[in-house]
Amino acid sequence: MLNGRRCGPLTCLLLTVLFPGPPGLGAEGGQFTLHTPDVPSALVTSPALPVSDPNVPTLRQVVGHGPTERLTRPSEVVRYLEALAEAAPDRARLIRYGRSWQGRPLVMLAVADPHWWERGEEVMEGLARLADPRGLTPSDVDDLVAEMPVVTALLHAVHGNEVTPVASALMLAHHLLAAPDDPDVARILRESVVLIDPLQNPDGRARFLAENALGVGPAPDSDPLAAERDHPWPGSRSNHYLFDLNRDWFGLTQIETRERVRELLRWNPHVVVDLHEMGSNSTYYFPPSAAPGSPHTTATQDTLFALFGRENAQLFDERGWPYFIREIFDGTYPGYGATWPTAHGALGKTFEQASPRGMVVERDDGALLSYGDGAERNLQAALRTALTAAENRERILRSYLEFRQSAIREGETDVRAYLLPPGRDPGLTRRLAALLAANGIQVDRATESFSAADRDFPEGTWIVPLDQPAGRLVRNLLDPETPMDPDFLELQEERRAQRLPAQIYDLTAWSLPYLWNVESVAIRSPLAVRTDRVSPDLLDQAPGAGTAFPTDLPPARVGWLLPWSSDVAMVTAGALSAGIPLNAAGGSFAVQGRDFGVGTILARAAELSGDDRRELARLAHHHGVEPMAVGDGFVDRGISLGSNQMRRLPGGRVLLLWDEPSSSQSAGWARWVLEQRYGLPVSVVRAGSLGRAQLSRYSVIVVPQGNFRGTLDGPLLDRLRHWIRDGGTLITMGESTRWAASEDVGLLATRAESRDRVSPPATEPGTPIDLLEAVTPEREPPESISGALLRVHLDAGEVLAAGAGTEIPVLVSGNRIFSPLRLNEGRNVGVYAPLDELVLSGVVWDEARPQRASKAFLMRQPLGRGRIIAFAEDPNFRGYAEGTQLLFMNAVLLAPAF
Numbered sequence: 001m002l003n004g005r006r007c008g009p010l011t012c013l014l015l016t017v018l019f020p021g022p023p024g025l026g027a028e029g030g031q032f033t034l035h036t037p038d039v040p041s042a043l044v045t046s047p048a049l050p051v052s053d054p055n056v057p058t059l060r061q062v063v064g065h066g067p068t069e070r071l072t073r074p075s076e077v078v079r080y081l082e083a084l085a086e087a088a089p090d091r092a093r094l095i096r097y098g099r100s101w102q103g104r105p106l107v108m109l110a111v112a113d114p115h116w117w118e119r120g121e122e123v124m125e126g127l128a129r130l131a132d133p134r135g136l137t138p139s140d141v142d143d144l145v146a147e148m149p150v151v152t153a154l155l156h157a158v159h160g161n162e163v164t165p166v167a168s169a170l171m172l173a174h175h176l177l178a179a180p181d182d183p184d185v186a187r188i189l190r191e192s193v194v195l196i197d198p199l200q201n202p203d204g205r206a207r208f209l210a211e212n213a214l215g216v217g218p219a220p221d222s223d224p225l226a227a228e229r230d231h232p233w234p235g236s237r238s239n240h241y242l243f244d245l246n247r248d249w250f251g252l253t254q255i256e257t258r259e260r261v262r263e264l265l266r267w268n269p270h271v272v273v274d275l276h277e278m279g280s281n282s283t284y285y286f287p288p289s290a291a292p293g294s295p296h297t298t299a300t301q302d303t304l305f306a307l308f309g310r311e312n313a314q315l316f317d318e319r320g321w322p323y324f325i326r327e328i329f330d331g332t333y334p335g336y337g338a339t340w341p342t343a344h345g346a347l348g349k350t351f352e353q354a355s356p357r358g359m360v361v362e363r364d365d366g367a368l369l370s371y372g373d374g375a376e377r378n379l380q381a382a383l384r385t386a387l388t389a390a391e392n393r394e395r396i397l398r399s400y401l402e403f404r405q406s407a408i409r410e411g412e413t414d415v416r417a418y419l420l421p422p423g424r425d426p427g428l429t430r431r432l433a434a435l436l437a438a439n440g441i442q443v444d445r446a447t448e449s450f451s452a453a454d455r456d457f458p459e460g461t462w463i464v465p466l467d468q469p470a471g472r473l474v475r476n477l478l479d480p481e482t483p484m485d486p487d488f489l490e491l492q493e494e495r496r497a498q499r500l501p502a503q504i505y506d507l508t509a510w511s512l513p514y515l516w517n518v519e520s521v522a523i524r525s526p527l528a529v530r531t532d533r534v535s536p537d538l539l540d541q542a543p544g545a546g547t548a549f550p551t552d553l554p555p556a557r558v559g560w561l562l563p564w565s566s567d568v569a570m571v572t573a574g575a576l577s578a579g580i581p582l583n584a585a586g587g588s589f590a591v592q593g594r595d596f597g598v599g600t601i602l603a604r605a606a607e608l609s610g611d612d613r614r615e616l617a618r619l620a621h622h623h624g625v626e627p628m629a630v631g632d633g634f635v636d637r638g639i640s641l642g643s644n645q646m647r648r649l650p651g652g653r654v655l656l657l658w659d660e661p662s663s664s665q666s667a668g669w670a671r672w673v674l675e676q677r678y679g680l681p682v683s684v685v686r687a688g689s690l691g692r693a694q695l696s697r698y699s700v701i702v703v704p705q706g707n708f709r710g711t712l713d714g715p716l717l718d719r720l721r722h723w724i725r726d727g728g729t730l731i732t733m734g735e736s737t738r739w740a741a742s743e744d745v746g747l748l749a750t751r752a753e754s755r756d757r758v759s760p761p762a763t764e765p766g767t768p769i770d771l772l773e774a775v776t777p778e779r780e781p782p783e784s785i786s787g788a789l790l791r792v793h794l795d796a797g798e799v800l801a802a803g804a805g806t807e808i809p810v811l812v813s814g815n816r817i818f819s820p821l822r823l824n825e826g827r828n829v830g831v832y833a834p835l836d837e838l839v840l841s842g843v844v845w846d847e848a849r850p851q852r853a854s855k856a857f858l859m860r861q862p863l864g865r866g867r868i869i870a871f872a873e874d875p876n877f878r879g880y881a882e883g884t885q886l887l888f889m890n891a892v893l894l895a896p897a898f
């Protein structure tokens with residue numbers, strides 16, 4: 001009912017705007033509606049599916065509209081699944097597995113025949129035994145394969161602007177419950193458990209709906225650039241922290257992924273589909289996926305991928321729906337919603353439907369693509385997949401089980417285990433071990449010291465055995481290198497010579513010990529050591545959480561020392577936010593017989609109040625840090641505790657530039673690292689508003705990747721320069737370093753280089769030209785790198801390098817090469833290693849190597865009393881580049897004092 005007049009479902013389009021409440025509250029505010037007099041019925045296709053259980057409510061009965069008549073809101077999605085679970089308690093359960101950053105519920109509907117639910121506990125146990133087949137006899141295996149359901153997980157809309165999968169999820173849920181007499185449905189329920197996650201990224205969906213509602217008129221506009229679908233920065237693909245959740249599956253940095261993985265590891269699904277959308281002009285995509293595949297995928301998995309692909313192809317051919325396979329979307333990078341389950345032995349698949357990005361869009365060929373069209377294709381593809389899984393239940397269970405059994409066998413040869421000794425930064429190593437455990441990997445902890453590979457390892461060393469069911473995922477994440485198919489690489493070399501873009505869809509290197517700058521030791525013989533098993537929940541537990549904390553620091557006349565590490569960076573962030581005065585060492589020293597490196601924190605007894613001491617004691621305990629009490633300040637060597645090189649940390653606020661022209665991912669990554677990883681509050685200010693900001697409030701300004709020409713120039717650039725001269729710290733990274741180094745900005749003395757080129761010899765008149773030489777551009781950017789890990793040497797005497805050692809692996813992506821600063825201009829705190837030791841992991845073309853060797857990675861250029869700190873790459877890459885993230889925190893917390 002609108003404006004007192006009734007309108008039917010086909011002539012009413014209700015568009016609802018959602019006002020997301022403050023983070024954590026999850027409040028969804030009021031709504032307004034626009035009346036649509038004339039929506040062609042073709043645009044709201046509701047496929048006629050059979051209904052044999054009228055007690056199962058439709059979406060319209062619960063929230064007032066049909067699934068393809070309107071973009072359903074996250075709260076309505078939950079309300080509807082609640083209603084379904086209530087109406088069919090014998091077949092469906094609603095699982096609330098967590099909440100998004102903005103507090104929206106994360107839910108899955110589990111659907112199965114009553115006979116599975118009646119044996120609930122036994123089924124969950126059986127599924128767990130299939131996932132960990134150690135100790136099973138052949139007859140146990142036969143029993144499990146005969147008696148257990150196949151688990152099919154259908155995950156929808158991980159990207160907020162991918163709209164139709166949400167509708168198809170609700171249609172599928174209704175169909176599976178309302179049509180128990182349909183033979184396909186009966187088969188699916190009899191043989192399987194279907195998990196439906198209707199909305200993996202509710203915050204992104206809410207942002208899409210809010211922007212859509214701001215742009216919408218009385219009728220849906222099919223113009224591809226209509227404001228209802230062409231949304232301003234940051235768009236609505238990502239989650240609250242602007243992360244791409246479909247890259248986060250092993251990094252587990254985002255709450256949505258972490259909770260979903262925890263829930264899926266309870267079920268150990270055998271078939272997983274991640275339903276996406278792609279550009280409006282495309283058709284439909286399902287696997288088999290593009291080359292190169294992962295070396296950790298087995299031939300049996302490939303055979304089953306082909307079987308599912310053929311089933312879907314048949315469905316699409318029958319209906320005259322175009323589709324494509326294999327062309328893009330490779331299965332190499334293990335952080336996707338398709339590849340991560342595959343690395344566990346499941347059949348993980350990506351489906352992609354062309355997106356209407358709203359109710360209807362006009363494609364380049366003039367055809368209209370509607371929300372209903374997309375939802376229908378997703379629904380049918382998902383249904384056919386669930387049916388194929390049910391029909392091949394035993395075969396799929398056996399494939400899954402054999403994958404996990406053969407992983408164990410493979411782990412008994414070659415590499416037997418990876419060891420992670422506590423090392424330089426024990427807190428960081430603990431966190432990496434906890435991350436692996438949260439990935440469903442068995443991780444043990446040595447409860448005694450031991451020897452292996454001619455080396456002694458202390459008690460507390462983390463042990464990741466390879467002879468475990470998740471052994472292939474261990475190889476995938478911890479091997480220094482994941483090789484790519486040589487035929488594929490050869491093809492890429494040919495394309496490169498023709499200046500065609502590489503067909504590598506994501507990174508070529510992701511080895512976690514490199515990304516985290518944590519030592520990992522491969523052991524090739526059996527280990528004999530007593531161990532404890534690490535809990536998969538360790539990642540959520542701060543070292544001191546849940547234990548009583550001390551009410552004061554240990555007594556000390558001079559003060560307390562905390563040698564720099566990632567944990568001490570967290571303590572420092574917390575202490576500075578609480579106004580506790582801290583100092584940092586600009587050089588190394590020894591006192592009371594112990595050595596301390598650059599960046600060591602000194603809390604002076606004379607500078608702390610009683611409250612300061614209590615709060616610092618609490619912070620240190622929480623983060624597992626033991627401050628060393630200093631009673632005698634007479635140093636054995638190095639700088640004195642009262643030296644000029646022992647500087648007070650300014651503790652001013654941090655400003656992070658936001659909005660255009662920042663890269664939304666880079667801005668989001670930086671914000672997450674500051675706020676969530678290290679607990680440091682940050683003021684997020686739109687770049688276009690910086691001219692009105694009172695810069696003196698801030699001690700640090702972080703410029704995420706982006707080209708700021710046209711936004712930060714003229715008088716504003718002059719103000720920024722004055723602010724730096726007065727003591728400010730400006731941090732740039734990747735493309736913003738290129739901006740700062742450009743000639744007209746002139747903040748940095750380095751230069752972004754062009755490709756090295758040897759001038760071809762002049763051709764004699766009348767002689768034939770060398771065609772390749774003749775078509776090569778005169779000036780072009782350096783060779784691009786598709787995400788590889790390179791070695792950087794650090795100047796360990798600089799506070800910017802504190803806690804990181806003398807070299808660090810860095811993730812390099814793109815074509816930025818910066819000349820090193822000259823000695824009179826600043827310091828090159830990090831430089832790429834010489835050619836022979838440059839590449840640690842991943843694909844780097846031979847021609848791309850020489851020019852990058854010995855070039856600048858991390859620069860510090862003084863200006864007046866302040867400084868500019870420039871990273872050649874994004875140090876906060878996807879929130880999982882823990883090694884370089886510590887360098888970023890050094891720049892934020894320590895560098896302003898030096």
Ligand SMILES: [Zn+2]
Nearest residue numbers: 159162276277
């Ligand atoms: Zn997507």
